[in-house]
Amino acid sequence: MSQRAVKGVPTHIPKGSTTVKIFFYFSIFYLLASMILGLIVSLKSVNPEFLTGNRFLQEYFTYGRLRPTHTNTALVGWLTTVNFGVLFYGVPALCKTGLWSEKLGLITAILWNVNYIGGAVSLLAGYQTGVEYAELPLLFDIGVVICVVLTFWNLFQTTRYRKERVLYVSMWYWLGSLLNLAIVYIVGNIPVEWIGSGSTQMGYYYFYLHNIVGLWFTVVGVGTIYYLLPKMVQRPIYSHKLSLIGFWMIIAFYSWNGPHHLVNGPIPLWLMKAGIIPSLLLLIPVWSVLANVIGTMKGVWFKVSQQIGLKFLITGALFYGLACIQGPFQALMGPHAILHFTYWTVGHAHMPLFGGFSMVAFSAIYYILPRITYRHIYSQTLMNLHYWLSVLGFLIFGFAMWTAGIIQGFEWMDGKQLGSGFLQVMESLHIFLISRAVGGSLMFLGQIAFAWNIYRSAKAGQVVTADDPILVSR
Amino acid sequence: MADPRDPKDPNHPQPPVTPAPTDLSQQFMVEEEIEEHRDKGVYTDSSDIQVGHGKVPKFLKFVYAALAFWGLYYALAASPINDRHEASPTAAPTAEAGADVFSASCAGCHNVTAERKIGPGLLGVHERLGDQGLDDVLHKGRPDKGMPAPPSLNLNESQIQSLKLYLTSLKK
Numbered sequence A: 001m002s003q004r005a006v007k008g009v010p011t012h013i014p015k016g017s018t019t020v021k022i023f024f025y026f027s028i029f030y031l032l033a034s035m036i037l038g039l040i041v042s043l044k045s046v047n048p049e050f051l052t053g054n055r056f057l058q059e060y061f062t063y064g065r066l067r068p069t070h071t072n073t074a075l076v077g078w079l080t081t082v083n084f085g086v087l088f089y090g091v092p093a094l095c096k097t098g099l100w101s102e103k104l105g106l107i108t109a110i111l112w113n114v115n116y117i118g119g120a121v122s123l124l125a126g127y128q129t130g131v132e133y134a135e136l137p138l139l140f141d142i143g144v145v146i147c148v149v150l151t152f153w154n155l156f157q158t159t160r161y162r163k164e165r166v167l168y169v170s171m172w173y174w175l176g177s178l179l180n181l182a183i184v185y186i187v188g189n190i191p192v193e194w195i196g197s198g199s200t201q202m203g204y205y206y207f208y209l210h211n212i213v214g215l216w217f218t219v220v221g222v223g224t225i226y227y228l229l230p231k232m233v234q235r236p237i238y239s240h241k242l243s244l245i246g247f248w249m250i251i252a253f254y255s256w257n258g259p260h261h262l263v264n265g266p267i268p269l270w271l272m273k274a275g276i277i278p279s280l281l282l283l284i285p286v287w288s289v290l291a292n293v294i295g296t297m298k299g300v301w302f303k304v305s306q307q308i309g310l311k312f313l314i315t316g317a318l319f320y321g322l323a324c325i326q327g328p329f330q331a332l333m334g335p336h337a338i339l340h341f342t343y344w345t346v347g348h349a350h351m352p353l354f355g356g357f358s359m360v361a362f363s364a365i366y367y368i369l370p371r372i373t374y375r376h377i378y379s380q381t382l383m384n385l386h387y388w389l390s391v392l393g394f395l396i397f398g399f400a401m402w403t404a405g406i407i408q409g410f411e412w413m414d415g416k417q418l419g420s421g422f423l424q425v426m427e428s429l430h431i432f433l434i435s436r437a438v439g440g441s442l443m444f445l446g447q448i449a450f451a452w453n454i455y456r457s458a459k460a461g462q463v464v465t466a467d468d469p470i471l472v473s474r
Numbered sequence B: 001m002a003d004p005r006d007p008k009d010p011n012h013p014q015p016p017v018t019p020a021p022t023d024l025s026q027q028f029m030v031e032e033e034i035e036e037h038r039d040k041g042v043y044t045d046s047s048d049i050q051v052g053h054g055k056v057p058k059f060l061k062f063v064y065a066a067l068a069f070w071g072l073y074y075a076l077a078a079s080p081i082n083d084r085h086e087a088s089p090t091a092a093p094t095a096e097a098g099a100d101v102f103s104a105s106c107a108g109c110h111n112v113t114a115e116r117k118i119g120p121g122l123l124g125v126h127e128r129l130g131d132q133g134l135d136d137v138l139h140k141g142r143p144d145k146g147m148p149a150p151p152s153l154n155l156n157e158s159q160i161q162s163l164k165l166y167l168t169s170l171k172k
Helices: A017-046 A055-060 A063-094 A102-124 A138-160 A169-188 A199-233 A240-254 A269-281 A283-297 A301-305 A308-331 A333-339 A344-373 A380-413 A419-428 A430-460 B058-077 B095-105 B125-140 B157-168
Strands: B043-046 B049-052
Touching: A017 A063, A017 A102, A017 A344, A017 A430, A063 A102, A063 A138, A063 A169, A063 A199, A063 A344, A102 A138, A138 A169, A169 A199, A169 A240, A199 A240, A199 A283, A199 A308, A199 A344, A199 B049, A240 A269, A240 A283, A240 B049, A269 A283, A269 A308, A269 B058, A283 A308, A283 B058, A301 A308, A308 A333, A308 A344, A308 A380, A333 A380, A344 A380, A344 A430, A380 A419, A380 A430, A419 A430, A419 B095, B095 B157, B125 B157
Parallel strands: none
Antiparallel strands: B043 B049
């Protein structure tokens, strides 16, 4: 292949890099697909007549089909896929060895993508379980769990035959996150016939809905932050003890967070408290991780202005921190009574997932891709454009939704929850829906710049030379 | 004539270079930030990444303790909020609040004049039905004529009382 022909580049390509590439390229496809779907939904909420011209559109382009496909393509399609890519690269790198089985990796990658594309088609065709974030039908759920188990087995064996005795912090987070993903996914997708309906069912499903973010995306993303940060700033991580506190507290408290979605609902008071208190205690792991990031960055903040990848990473950490201030506050009974069921939730859900961990994932792709394709990123300008469009777009999106949510919550409380009062509130919020579509369009433009940049990098990026520092540091 | 803004022009003023790292960046941690550790060194090395033995900041220790106390207090003392209305203090019933409730929940079927809409016009309704009669309709609706009971429209007692004050004010 062309890589071998590159002058001065070692002929030995790290094992497993094809698996990583498949995961990365497909994840970018899912990212674009998910954002188009989200954009269509947001445009439809600005103008309900949009894309309703004929029978086909009326059947397949309805909110009930587009929105679940948007969320699933973002969660399972984009973020999970890209994180698998990061794990397949990062775990062997930290173990100073190759991937245990490249063949198994490839099988996992292909099965995963076939499974998810099948799942997305079935969502669009209307075959859904009707549970938020867990709409995929059982068949595809089983496919997801099989792929997670195969990935875990492959990476576990890689770890077992590692050439480095001590496991670095990221390794705890990464391997732990895969176990979490399997458990959370299985619990969240148990068919309703087996567990009974009503608030019991919601107890199961909110465990899934919150923890697919809390125990999978957060844990794997924090692992990635711990991996990339010292590499990018060339500094030691500030404190081993803080990383220990962060890891064990995240595992101890996050799993409790499901019931805070049912606060003020038909569940016992002790269960509400069991959901609310750990939500507040989450500040412990989050602030410990951030303290470690800040401690590591101390004195070298100027590097953020020099490396765009680092800018993505730090912004991701910042939005993660902000999302985890918003979250505990929302979990309290008073704020929850106002903010639940409003647009606020939409803004909040996008903050950790897009602003936080998608940013970390972008940073990881920009860091890892040159190390597996031996080509540098094609354009720094496009990278910068990607950064600013994503951040500005998200801020417009987020603040529009938060403001709209607060207005909605208080107006409903004032008795405008039905009748002509409800319509008045809805009309007055139109401007915020337009702002959301504008912010979303900017975010989408940013991702086009990203996808084009990655495509050009893989095709025509500057080839690394033998003395390039990226060959030394994986 | 060279364009003064041309970045390829060798005479073009170069943008200022990022300021040199501060002294702090040369030194990873100051003495008081480092914890005593068994391995005697400042860092351990794993997978070519160094990990320091920095202390847990005092501020964070305070946060940990405060959250632990708050958690205990909340577990013992918190009581539930039953619905949105109780999350904010409810104001005493007023005719102004009643007018809002009317336009939100009643104006679809009723005029405030004597003119009929879907239901009868409500001018002088208090004199027509009497105090008790109005109260009955505001709580039970008129199931026989298709008017829903206001409580089933999610109106609470305070809103219904406001509504009653407002309707009473509609005199001929």
